[in-house]
Amino acid sequence: MRVFNFASGPAALPLEVLEQARDELTDWRGSGMSVMEISHRSKAFMAVAAEAEADLRELLAIPGDYKVLFMQGGATAQFSAIPMNLARTDACADYINTGAWSKKALGEARHYCKINVAADGAASNYTSVPLRADWKLTPGAAYLHYTPNETIGGVEFPFVPQVDAPLVADMSSTILSRPLDVSRFGLIYAGAQKNMGPSGLSVVIVREQLLGHAREGTPSVWNYQAVADDGSMLNTPPTFAWYLSGLVFKWLKRQGGLGAMAQRNRAKAELLYATIDSSGFYRNPVDPACRSWMNVPFVLAKPALDKTFVTEAAESGMTNLAGHRSVGGMRASLYNATSIEAVRALTEFMREFARRHG
Ligand SMILES: *Cc1c(COP(=O)(O)O)cnc(C)c1O
16 A cells, blocks of 8 residues: 655655556566666667656756756765856855755865855744845856755745856755746756655756866766766666656656646645644744745644654554654655645644644
């Protein structure tokens, strides 16, 4: 039996996709082999790769002057690849620090160039996005990096920043959750395992103009120009993750695309926040204007009940609700593959739990 899975990443995948992968696992499209057992340079796999890119381009309406790269190393490798490709050693890059993931991103980048933390959410204990008017941007910055959705803190930007420098966004936990105007960005990157597919793959969407400036000594697997020139196949790519993400892109198209996903995701988030806010028992600390649609942290009025909550939820078929180890409490991640039925079940359980223990 499948459970309602609220994992933050690796996260739930659509059942239809898993069933398709299962059905064609041992004899993929009449080849007598699995998709994992064939060359990445075979005609058959090249077609899978090209189709995944075409579907992703269609879903996000990615303009023609952007490259889509399929890479490894997760979003974490991009924390370093970005400055190696976009900033000279004497350049300065601006970062907005809104929590755990932006902090990690800028911590890595410090090894490669000067970093200016243009705004920091510390004053709100990272429960809000610093007011745009207060940002201290560097004139001529190599780029501005921000984390549109902080997966651990549950803080999401309610706007796309308007800045002169190329805008770089870590969309690991929000990509494909709603339509996006890609032309506003210089570079978008995301690890696959939250809202796209299995771990092992990351996607980089980058304006062509920004390519070709990698610093001396950049390993070729991290050099965007080199990766683009070889169609993301300068070495063996994670073929299964690429294939499976491609199935997810097709599933998203069948759901009606990102407009339809946005409606569902908004409804899921609204239901859960309304349940929390009206409970008198649960609390979400995030500024209501910056609440994430994808990751909803909440605490119980009686933290001593945390373990009981997690155990009883699991007994009712709802898993992975414990908060990140750094913050405690609870967190429900509501990515695309998490249905409104899952959120209804969770909110009913929460109301019932509060009634019994409140
Ligand atoms: C999960 C996550 C990461 C780290 O991703 P890896 O693929 O494990 O490197 C980085 N940024 C954000 C916003 C995330 O949610």
